[in-house]
Amino acid sequence: MTSFNIAAQRGATLLVALVMLLILTVLAVSSMRGVVLESRITGNRAESQRLQTAAEAALREGEFRFYGPANLRDKLEPLESNCRKTNELQANGANRPCLLAIMTDDRKKFVLNPLAFLKTSSADNKTGADTDKAANTAFVTWMPYRGTVPGADDSDDSNITSSDRAAYWNTHLIAMTEDDSSLNPEYGAAMEGRGTYFYVVNGQAADQLAVQSTTANIYLGLNN
Template sequence: MRHTSRQQGSTLLISLVILLMITLLAVSNMREVSLESRITGNLIEQKRLRNAGEAGLREGERRFFNTIKPPEVGSGCADSNVKRPCILNLSALSVPRDDVHNNPVAALNGKTDNANSRVWMPYRGSDLNNPTQIDKDRAVTWQTITVPAGEQNNEAENPEYGNMMRGVGTFYYETNSRALNKAGGETVLQAVHARLYTN
């Protein structure tokens, strides 16, 4: 004769163990899904910030398209400027060029010159009459500095005497772009471009 009550208790114990294992697997999978969704969200936001930073770089470079002669250092860095390049006057800001090249955000943090010119220009877009905002959750700024072309070491690409002073030859500019989101994410991009002036 068998006792069915003992068998029912063991069945209950086995089913509870199986239920516990299934619950642990479900919780583990939910954690993995949550982690994957956060990673995916972060990658999407990084891509959006990079695209916004690229737009800032392109605006800084686009401002040089209609220049007939090299822009003056320190010119064009006012809010009212919508089409000319903004070239920072690093000597007025007392900032070494290498510091700006290596880390533009830290080097220019909180800096203004005597004329209260902007250090970072806001992104306006390609329509000069109607400024474009990238996104309400992201802000994009840019700035440009001159890049030495070797004249300190007598290695200039403009070998004719006086050409640099007349604004003739190849001039190099470094444009830095900064994209920020409301959560504190930041992307800083940098590009160097050359502009040939022939007057």
């Protein structure tokens, strides 16, 4: 019969088991942290993509406002009446852009970061959130994006281009200087609306992300 030395038993198996359990616990916690981090990264990427898509959509509406020769004076002069929520797209194509009057000294700041620039401006409604709260007849620096379907309104939901993030747009006419005389319309031509005109178009989503484009439009004059 084999005899066992009870005094030699020191609980080594229990110790090894506890160490292995500790290692497995650490690995499980690390794995869970990795999954949570990956989920957050994926969520941030998805949110960024939604903001980008909404801002790009608003940018398209801002550009669309310059199509065609109609309302040419509105495309050459900043008018507060065009920067109101009542200025909706027209089915006949006679649309008016919201042109912001930006001082020459401030133009660079506006172009580089329109969101930050307008947030620190003296305007009453300087953000997209302000636009949502503003009355329909109030001047806003960010026009709400309603889609590029003319005549879309709340009475016909099927006719609205929707976005899961609130989006807005605005535009600015880049006045040329004397150094750009090769591109600048002559004074008389400019008064008649003849020549090439350059615009900055901004789109933004939820006051978080902004995109920008520039356009060059050739107009034949107010009488053409």
